[in-house]
Amino acid sequence: MNSAARLAEILSANAGRAGPLLPILHDVQAAFGCIDRDAEAEIAEALNLSRAEVHGVVSFYHDFSAEADPRLVVQLCRAEACQARGVEEIVAAGERAAGERVCLKTVYCLGLCSVGPAARVGDALHARLDAAALVALIEAA
């Protein structure tokens, strides 16, 4: 299926919803890894919005990106509870292991605050990380 057909499919699947923009953007981000200029224009057209309005929403939320990043993402929680459990001391080792190959992203809270430091790869969660466990996680990613 080409991308135009995939986008049309996403738009029609969400047609009956009230306030459909966020669900559409989630679907587009999941399907293409980003929400680019052309997709914004298509979505705007379908929802009777201006592209500026759609772009405003895309750029507001951390989960949406304008350009695809082919690298695998490892989200590391660096909020207060994980700081209290020593996440800042293992960040440098994580960054070294990630290098250019893996995108090590900061996230504020995965809701695992009693067993941090915590990380997420896709839908898989990891807790009680030390430097060695984080490096192993990144290298296996």
Added chain:
Amino acid sequence: MTLIRISDDALALACGADAVAAAFAAAGCTVERVSSWGLHWLEPLVEVGGIGYGPMAPDDVSAVLAGTSTKSIGMIAEHPFIARQQRLTFARAGKTRPLSLDDYSATGGWAGLTRARSLSPDQVIAEVTQSGLRGRGGAGFPAGIKWKTVADAAASHKYVVCNADEGDSGTFADRMLMEGDPYHLIEGMTIAAYAVGASQGYIYVRSEYPHAITKLNQAIVLSADIIAPFRIEVRVGAGAYVCGEETSLLNSIEGKRGEVRAKPPLPAHQGLFGQPTVINNVLTLAAVPHILLEGGAAHYDSHGVARSKGTMPIQLTGNIKSGGLFETAFGITLHELIYDIGGGTASGRPVKAVQVGGPLGAYIHPDRFDLPFCYEEYAGVDALVGHGGIVVFDDTADMGRLARFAMQFCAAESCGKCTPCRIGSTRGVELIDRIRSSPRGADSVELLPQMHNARKAGRSREEDIALLEDLCETLKFGSLCALGGFTPYPVLSALKHWPEDFT
């Protein structure tokens, strides 16, 4: 065949529960996946005939089955951490399979809804008001009054929105409830909908909680006939902390930027899509089924102190030995929570500070650990109960760095609508950096010839601190919502109690 119960809560999974479950299954046991007890330091926790073993690794399986395991904690229900609690909202935690309608009904599920439907909507609201239930998201607004406002509003459409955008660090009670007892939340929302006359509900869940989203979607399908004609849809957030603020959350559901709305109009008058809307936190709505039981409102009201009624699911997190979920009546002190229940720090070092109420909550000094857990008492010392999250720090914590982090977090998550929050947070980071690196001269920008109003002489540390306090004052009183308005709490409390960390 031995029956083994293991949680499928996200936290248990993160600690390796699936591998332990697989090892028991491979050993020929029947494995039942239940909700989490909330004994997080023991996860993955395994229950065999009421006796708990944890934290388990796959290698421990044979010892448990042979009866020689050293990881036994005895009967889980009698463990001091559980026995000391008063679990109303989390009564099912650890005991039921999250998506089993049979388990839910067998443990009193739907009884609140059935009784509510036998009453008039006004009577339901009166009972919620009588219970003393206040919003558990942080603001503590009386739930009954909010519902009454929506019920009295004339409109063709009304909505019930559940705020499940639990972004505060140090909180996970919403997540545990959604994953472990989703029907309980659905029942609470359905009662709210009946009381105010709403036909459509939304649960706005943050995207960082994929397991909760999956469970809720499944539970909504399975319970659709029971809650009809009310309908519920899950909406997934997109990584914006500020969307936990109610008006910004409503904008987000509508498909807009998650910018805060000025109030009035209140959401109860003009909320989602401009219609009257009940918007409550997960824990507020989940307290409702119990309140609607026969005598439930009076029972709920009999817990707690002063104007803080009922129970609060408190989350013990950070550097604490025995972290997890502790639901108890209001009035408990931090000293009991941290030392008697939590066992002190995980690192074994002395406690330096605790932050209560998420990233916008004050840092509380051990001198004040006698403070009873209660909305008014906390407000009296410029602190927040918030969503009931408690983050413990040991003596290695750098409070100056944490104060800077509070400002940095505000800058990263500000929606940008109001100036104090959008710009003040960035200036706050710079100011804290200056204070921490003082003495310093004027910086290169200040020395530019066109900076006519900038001081050319360096500022003293005292002057920089006065400026930071002044900035915090502006944030506190000039911001549209709690993000900018409460960021001064962690900053000023850190500065007040640990000034030595700002050098």
